[in-house]
Amino acid sequence: MLKIAPSILAADFSKLAEEVKCVDSLGADYIHIDVMDGHFVPNITLGPGIVKCLRPHTELPFDVHLMIENPDQYIKDFKEAGADIITVHVEACRHLHRTLQLIKQYEMQCGVVLNPHTPLEMIKHVLQEVDWILIMSVNPGFGGQTFIPDSLNKIATLNQWRQEQNLSYVIEVDGGVNEETARLCEEAGADVVVAGSAVFNAVDRQLAIQKIKG
Numbered sequence: 001m002l003k004i005a006p007s008i009l010a011a012d013f014s015k016l017a018e019e020v021k022c023v024d025s026l027g028a029d030y031i032h033i034d035v036m037d038g039h040f041v042p043n044i045t046l047g048p049g050i051v052k053c054l055r056p057h058t059e060l061p062f063d064v065h066l067m068i069e070n071p072d073q074y075i076k077d078f079k080e081a082g083a084d085i086i087t088v089h090v091e092a093c094r095h096l097h098r099t100l101q102l103i104k105q106y107e108m109q110c111g112v113v114l115n116p117h118t119p120l121e122m123i124k125h126v127l128q129e130v131d132w133i134l135i136m137s138v139n140p141g142f143g144g145q146t147f148i149p150d151s152l153n154k155i156a157t158l159n160q161w162r163q164e165q166n167l168s169y170v171i172e173v174d175g176g177v178n179e180e181t182a183r184l185c186e187e188a189g190a191d192v193v194v195a196g197s198a199v200f201n202a203v204d205r206q207l208a209i210q211k212i213k214g
Ligand SMILES: O=C(CO)[C@@H](O)[C@H](O)COP(=O)(O)O
Pocket: 007, 009, 010, 032, 034, 065, 138, 139, 140, 141, 142, 143, 144, 145, 174, 175, 176, 177, 194, 195, 196, 197, 198
């Protein structure tokens, strides 16, 4: 069964704590938090201050997806705010290996994210270092976009590499995930899917979560 990380980007920002508690009670496995800086992506969302305010409202792990330039500068702040997992974009890191080590030094799980146009070869040398690999199945910056099918090839290759090399990274997929695309991700070898609009905009959120998990 897939695990699900509802993205609070699609939640009602005027009542974020209730939104987090809602998906927690309905079967979410993680809370996915999209951090955007208006530079790496053309949108601005939230920072460590809001993460810290949400921390007392759930015991679910916070999966913090940093879509920001110079992520090293903020790793400590997100740790102090209560992050459990931090994923950084390979496209935003000048010294990816160093950034991953920094996340681990702060005793969080570390992950690397690839945009849809970025080849898997870019992360071949950090496969042993990462706890998570996040495959973007839309271009980052906004919720509610359509799943890019080519992402499935990347998931399948990562799954194959994981088996061949006896590695244990979690394969996560983000963008345009709904009941149908979740099944394709699962078949390709994904472990966790992020879902924003498919959960928070659903009439029946519990059913949406159940169906996405499979
Ligand atoms: O990181 C991002 C977008 O950049 C995602 O986490 C979105 O928030 C997913 O939203 P949906 O595509 O599920 O609506």
